[in-house]
Amino acid sequence: MTSRLVQQLGAQNVAGATAAALAGHVRALILDGRLTVGERLPSERSLALELRRSRSTITRVYGLLESDGYVTRLHGGSTRVTLPRTSIIRDSSEPDSAIDLSIASMDSTPGLYDATVRSLPRLAALRGTSGYSLRGLPELRDAVAQRFTQRGVDTSADEIIITSGALNAFNLVLATIGRRGERALVEQPTFPHALEALHRHGYRLLPTPVDVDGWDARHLTEVLLADHPHLAYLIPDFHNPTGATLPDGERERIATTARSAGMILIVDETTSELDIDRGWSPLPLAAYNPHVVTVGSMSKIAWGGMRLGWIRAERSLITRLLAVRPSFELGTALLEQCIAVELLAEMPALTAHVRERLRAGRAAVAAGLDAIDGIRMPQTVGGLSTWVDLGAPVSTRLSLAARERELILPPGPRFTTGGVLERRLRIPITLPPERTAMAMERLRLAWNDLHGGAVPRPEELPHAAVI
Known part of the structure; x- marks a missing residue:
C-alpha cells in the first residue's frame, strides 16, 4: 500500500528529482502541515521501492532532512518528522507583524455581546442541574431543528445532538460508525482537517474532483457504484475551498445513489449560511435521503470562539452517538448553548x-x-x-x-x-x-x-x- 508520504509527494511530481530536490519537497510538506510533527516516515528501503529510486538516494534525502532538523532518526529504527530548533523568521514580538x-474565519458578529447578556438568566436557571449536557439543551436542539425545517427538511429535536463544533461532530460520527481499512469518498480539494480525521480513523481515501465550476457528477457516481465506499464526506454549499454549490438535481442523484449503495453520506454544512449573491437556495441533501448525517456549526456565522456545532441524524444513530460520546467528552459548554439559542432567534x-x-x-x-x-x-x-x-x-x-x-x-x-x-x-x-x-x-x-x-x-x- 502506498505510504502517506508518497501520497502527499505524488510520485509523478518527484520522478527524476535529485536527493536535494526530493528533500526539499519533503521539507515543504512539513512546513505547510501536510506532514505532522512526530509522524513516522517510511523506512529507507520502503521509500526507495515506492519511488523506484536507489536506497543510497533515499539515505541521502533523510540525511539532508536530519542535518537541517526536519527529521530525527534512530539507528536501525524509525524516522520521524520534527522541526528545526532555529528558523530564518524574524523575531516578531508585535502581534500584527504576520x-x-x-x-x-471572521471576527465576532456585533450581536454576540448582547446575545451573551440576554443568555445569562437562562444560564443562571441551569445552576441547579449537574451542568453536563450530553445531548444538548432542549431549547437549542429545537431551534436547530426548526432551522432545518425552514430550509426544507422536517426535523425534530430528537434528531439533533449539540456538539463542541463541527469538527468535533465529525469526529464523534467517525468514532461511532467508523471502520478501519474501509474506503471513504472525499472531494478534491476539501477541508484538510476532515482528511486528517479520516486518516486517523483508518480510512483509505477516494478523491473525486471539485472545481470552481462544480463537481464532476459522473465521476462521483462512478466511484460510488464501482468502489462501494463505506462513507462519503461532502461540502455541498459554498464548498471549502472552491466556493462551488452542488445543484439540486445532482444532490438528489447522489443522495439516491448513496442510499441504494448502502453508503453513509456525511454532509458538512458549516458554510451553508454564507451566501453573498448566489441567487438561489438549494435543499439540504438530507431532504433526499433520510439516512444522511449532517454536521453544522455556529463558528462561521457568529464567531470561531464559540465552539458549538450539531449533528442531525436518524434517531437510531443519535442513540449510538450518545452511547459513544461519554468516552471522550461529557457534553457541550452550557454558556455557548445559551448564547446560541439567542443568536438562532435572530438568524435573518x-x-x-x-x-x-x-x-x-x-x-x-x-x-x-x-x-x-x-x-x-x-x-x-x-x-x-x-x-x-x-x-x-x-x-x-x-x-x-x-x-x-x-x-x-x-x-x-x-x-x-x-x-x-x-x-x-x-x-x-x-x-x-x-x-x-x-x-x-x-x-x-x-x-x-x-x-x-x-x-x-x-x-x-x-x-x-x-x-
Whole structure:
C-alpha cells in the first residue's frame, strides 16, 4: 500500500528529482502541515521501492532532512518528522507583524455581546442541574431543528445532538460508525482537517474532483457504484475551498445513489449560511435521503470562539452517538448553548450581517488581485474564500515566498489527498477590508519575489519559517 508520504509527494511530481530536490519537497510538506510533527516516515528501503529510486538516494534525502532538523532518526529504527530548533523568521514580538490567511474565519458578529447578556438568566436557571449536557439543551436542539425545517427538511429535536463544533461532530460520527481499512469518498480539494480525521480513523481515501465550476457528477457516481465506499464526506454549499454549490438535481442523484449503495453520506454544512449573491437556495441533501448525517456549526456565522456545532441524524444513530460520546467528552459548554439559542432567534439579521462582511471582504481581495498580473480570481458568490488560479504549478513556492513577507498562506496541495493542485491557492474573504488590503500587498511582493528569482526553491531552503 502506498505510504502517506508518497501520497502527499505524488510520485509523478518527484520522478527524476535529485536527493536535494526530493528533500526539499519533503521539507515543504512539513512546513505547510501536510506532514505532522512526530509522524513516522517510511523506512529507507520502503521509500526507495515506492519511488523506484536507489536506497543510497533515499539515505541521502533523510540525511539532508536530519542535518537541517526536519527529521530525527534512530539507528536501525524509525524516522520521524520534527522541526528545526532555529528558523530564518524574524523575531516578531508585535502581534500584527504576520497576517495569517490559513484560517478563513471572521471576527465576532456585533450581536454576540448582547446575545451573551440576554443568555445569562437562562444560564443562571441551569445552576441547579449537574451542568453536563450530553445531548444538548432542549431549547437549542429545537431551534436547530426548526432551522432545518425552514430550509426544507422536517426535523425534530430528537434528531439533533449539540456538539463542541463541527469538527468535533465529525469526529464523534467517525468514532461511532467508523471502520478501519474501509474506503471513504472525499472531494478534491476539501477541508484538510476532515482528511486528517479520516486518516486517523483508518480510512483509505477516494478523491473525486471539485472545481470552481462544480463537481464532476459522473465521476462521483462512478466511484460510488464501482468502489462501494463505506462513507462519503461532502461540502455541498459554498464548498471549502472552491466556493462551488452542488445543484439540486445532482444532490438528489447522489443522495439516491448513496442510499441504494448502502453508503453513509456525511454532509458538512458549516458554510451553508454564507451566501453573498448566489441567487438561489438549494435543499439540504438530507431532504433526499433520510439516512444522511449532517454536521453544522455556529463558528462561521457568529464567531470561531464559540465552539458549538450539531449533528442531525436518524434517531437510531443519535442513540449510538450518545452511547459513544461519554468516552471522550461529557457534553457541550452550557454558556455557548445559551448564547446560541439567542443568536438562532435572530438568524435573518445574523445572516444579513455576514453577507455584508463577506461582500466587503470579497471586494478587497478582488481589488488586491487586480494589481497582481497572472493570478485569476473566479466568480465567488459566497463561502469563506476564493480559489484562485495561479496559471502555473507554483503554489508551494509562493507560500514559502509569502512567509518571507510575513504572510501565512497554505498552498493548494494542503487541501488535497496527494500533493496535487499546485496551480491553486485559497485566499479567505473573511478579514476586514483594511487587513485584506495589507495581505494582498504582501502577496503582490511575494509574487514579484517568486517571478524575479529572489525566492529559493524549497530544496534550497535550509530552514524555512515556522509560525
